[in-house]
Amino acid sequence: MRTDEQSVGIVGGGITGLALAHYLDRRDADFTLFEAAPDPGGVVRSERVDGYLLEWGPQRVRRTDRIDGLIQDLGLESEVRTADPDLPICVYADGELRPAPFSVEEFGATDLLSAETKRTVLAEPFTDPADPEESAAEMFTRKFGAETYRNLLGPLFGGIYGSDPAEMPVGHALSGLVKLEARHGSLLKAAIHRTAGGRDTPPAISFDDGLQRLPEALAEAHAENVRLETPVTGVREGDDGTVTLETPDGSESFDRVVLTTPADLTADLVAGLAPDSADALRELNYNPLAMVYLRTDLDAAGVDPALGYQVGFDEGLRTLGVSWNASMFDRGVCTAFLGGMHDPGILDESEERMGEIAAAEFEEVTGAEAAVVAVNVLRRGFPAYDTSWDAVERIDLPENVRLATNYTARMGVPSRIREAESLADEIQ
Numbered sequence: 560m561r562t563d564e565q566s567v568g569i570v571g572g573g574i575t576g577l578a579l580a581h582y583l584d585r586r587d588a589d590f591t592l593f594e595a596a597p598d599p600g601g602v603v604r605s606e607r608v609d610g611y612l613l614e615w616g617p618q619r620v621r622r623t624d625r626i627d628g629l630i631q632d633l634g635l636e637s638e639v640r641t642a643d644p645d646l647p648i649c650v651y652a653d654g655e656l657r658p659a660p661f662s663v664e665e666f667g668a669t670d671l672l673s674a675e676t677k678r679t680v681l682a683e684p685f686t687d688p689a690d691p692e693e694s695a696a697e698m699f700t701r702k703f704g705a706e707t708y709r710n711l712l713g714p715l716f717g718g719i720y721g722s723d724p725a726e727m728p729v730g731h732a733l734s735g736l737v738k739l740e741a742r743h744g745s746l747l748k749a750a751i752h753r754t755a756g757g758r759d760t761p762p763a764i765s766f767d768d769g770l771q772r773l774p775e776a777l778a779e780a781h782a783e784n785v786r787l788e789t790p791v792t793g794v795r796e797g798d799d800g801t802v803t804l805e806t807p808d809g810s811e812s813f814d815r816v817v818l819t820t821p822a823d824l825t826a827d828l829v830a831g832l833a834p835d836s837a838d839a840l841r842e843l844n845y846n847p848l849a850m851v852y853l854r855t856d857l858d859a860a861g862v863d864p865a866l867g868y869q870v871g872f873d874e875g876l877r878t879l880g881v882s883w884n885a886s887m888f889d890r891g892v893c894t895a896f897l898g899g900m901h902d903p904g905i906l907d908e909s910e911e912r913m914g915e916i917a918a919a920e921f922e923e924v925t926g927a928e929a930a931v932v933a934v935n936v937l938r939r940g941f942p943a944y945d946t947s948w949d950a951v952e953r954i955d956l957p958e959n960v961r962l963a964t965n966y967t968a969r970m971g972v973p974s975r976i977r978e979a980e981s982l983a984d985e986i987q
Contacts, residue, residue, distance in 0.1 A: 564589050567986060568804050568811065570791045570828070571819035573601020575963050575975040577777035577785075579817060581629065582983035584781055591813070592781070593806060595790035598771075599778035601819075603972070605769020608933050611892045612769050613852050615935050618882040618894055619866075620770060620972040621761040625980060633776040635766065642763040642887035646864055651924050652710040652871030659711060659869075661760075663751065671710050679704035684745035689737050691730030698729050702746065714869035718880040720941045720970075721846040721899030731948040735969070763866060765888050770972075794818070794828045794960065802959055815959045815986060821939070822966050829956060839953040843966055847906050848940035849897040851917035853929040857885055857893075860927035867893070868924065877902055878920045892932060895921060900943060910934040942966050 567583060569576045572594025583590045598604075602616035619642065620626060630636055647658035652671060660666040666677070686702045693701075695716060699708040708724075717724045722732075729737065736746060743749040766772035778785050793805035794816060801812040818825050826840035857864065864886035870876050879901070882894040895917035898906050905913060914931035921929045942948075942965055951967060961982065965971075968978050 565814045565986060566590070568802065568813035568816045569593065569819065570794075570804065570816065571601065572596070572599040572774070572778065572785065572787065573819055573975075574603050574774050574777075574972055575965075575979050576601075576817070576819040577774050577781075578629070578976045578979035579819070579963060579983055580781050580784060581632070581777055582980045583986065584784070586983060586987040588983070588987050590784055591811065592785045593789045593791050593804065594785065594787050597788050598775075599785070599787065600771045600774035603770050603774055605771040608852070611852070611854065611932050612884075612890050613892065613933060613935075614765075614770055614884070614894065615850070617770055617972055618884060619763040619765055619887060620773075622764045623761050623973045623976075625976045626761075626764075626773075626973060629773065629777070629976070633773075633780055635772065635776055638766045638768070638772060640765045640767060640888045642765075642866065643864065644759070644762045646763075646866045646886060648715070648866045649868035650711060650714055650871055651868050651874060651876075652714070654874075656868055656924055658865070659715060672706060676704045676706040680707060680747065683747040686745075689729050689733065689740055689746075691728065691734075691737065693729055695724035695727045695729055695732050697725075698733070699724065709872045713872050714880070717899075717901075718869040718896070720944060721848050721879060721896065721901075722941070722943050722945065723900040726900060726943070726945045728944075728946060728948075731946075732944040763887055765884075773972075791828060794832050796832060796957060800959075802957070815961070817961045817963050817982065819963050822964070823939070825962065825964070829960070832960070833954075833956050836954045836956055839950040842947050842950040844943040844945055844947040845939035846899045846941050846943050847903050848899055848937045849906055849910075849913050850935040850937070851895040851897065851914050852932040852934070853881075853893045853895060853918055853921055854891060854932050855885060855893055855921070855925075855927050855929040856891070857883065857925065857927050860925065862925050862927050870924075876920050876923075877905055877916055878924075881921060881924075893921065893929070898940070900945075906936055906938070910936070942970055 567590040569592040580592045604615040650659050660669040683702045689698050699712045739749040740746050791804050795803050797803045797812045802816040803810050803812045822840045822843045826837040830837040867882040869880040879896045884890045918929040
């Protein structure tokens with residue numbers, strides 16, 4: 560039923576859509592959320608397999624202010640698991656596993672970088688500003704040196720997306736860093752300012768039953784307005800300036816519609832409404848990924864605890880990186896990531912073979928024995944943020960149809976929640 564206030568239809572019950580629903584509810588807005596699946600969460604999925612809690616999507620989140628606010632709003636504090644804030648993220652380079660430096664003191668002490676390379680890093684303020692047209696690899700190498708790129712920045716940055724920084728234009732992949740550089744005069748000055756300002760990195764967290772507990776709690780809190788197992792099959796303009804959503808149960812009209820669905824599904828939904836935009840959405844590349852869950856005992860092997868590690872570009876391994884959920888949340892498993900833009904062909908291997916590769920390379924890097932618990936293959940994993948993202952500029956939807964997604968903004972749970980709150984403010 561229509562009311563005098565702005566009604567909002569939300570398509571997609573992942574973390575973005577559910578966070579938007581939460582923020583709209585706090586602003587007394589009229590909304591309905593539609594989700595095709597029987598369970599909320601989208602890519603944020605947790606499941607117990609053979610007694611181990613596995614994360615099929617994100618492995619951890621940072622407890623930012625907004626996530627902390629949701630935890631308080633939803634009464635989840637007693638279910639939070641917090642990783643030791645001193646756990647490092649490591650890089651495997653030159654045959655050794657070493658902590659990545661994230662402070663001035665760690666930078667001075669690390670042997671991931673030679674003395675000559677450290678001098679190159681310190682000279683970064685004298686380099687030209689980042690060019691949105693150059694690749695992330697070109698920018699990192701030009702500003703910080705080839706060794707820094709190979710052993711540190713390339714693995715850390717590329718590992719986040721499963722991408723090859725050589726194929727990622729700065730304008731698509733590093734727009735936030737470009738803004739920081741403009742504000743502080745250089746990337747190094749921005750990093751030092753952050754450290755000197757005492758801005759601690761929020762701790763990594765999960766929940767007793769996994770990260771899916773957060774979208775589940777959001778769906779439970781707004782159950783009256785959340786329709787699970789109700790796929791939206793089409794979006795069209797109404798006769799009175801509204802937007803109509805088609806579902807198997809019928810059609811409903813809203814003043815505004817927000818689509819939080821994956822690019823390929825969004826393209827199908829808007830094909831009749833904006834065919835050129837649908838074509839642009841279909842051009843966006845996603846990196847294929849395989850996630851191999853390894854049962855291991857790092858403590859018994861004498862391995863120092865960490866958040867995990869990324870693999871240097873010169874190591875000849877097929878593993879991109881490994882998240883140590885065993886160290887962070889005492890779950891007895893680590894998640895190895897394979898594939899991505901560097902090695903998409905590995906997904907043509909059998910799951911058994913991918914598991915063998917991940918376990919053997921994990922043992923090579925850590926010295927700890929590992930056994931495969933499960934393998935999860937994502938043919939469309941993380942946004943590539945490569946040159947195909949030029950197509951985003953051609954997306955032109957009606958003013959009352961908005962996208963709130965990881966392909967038009969940043970990926971990651973904190974970024975998704977930040978965009979949801981911003982959009983709720985804009986709508987209301």
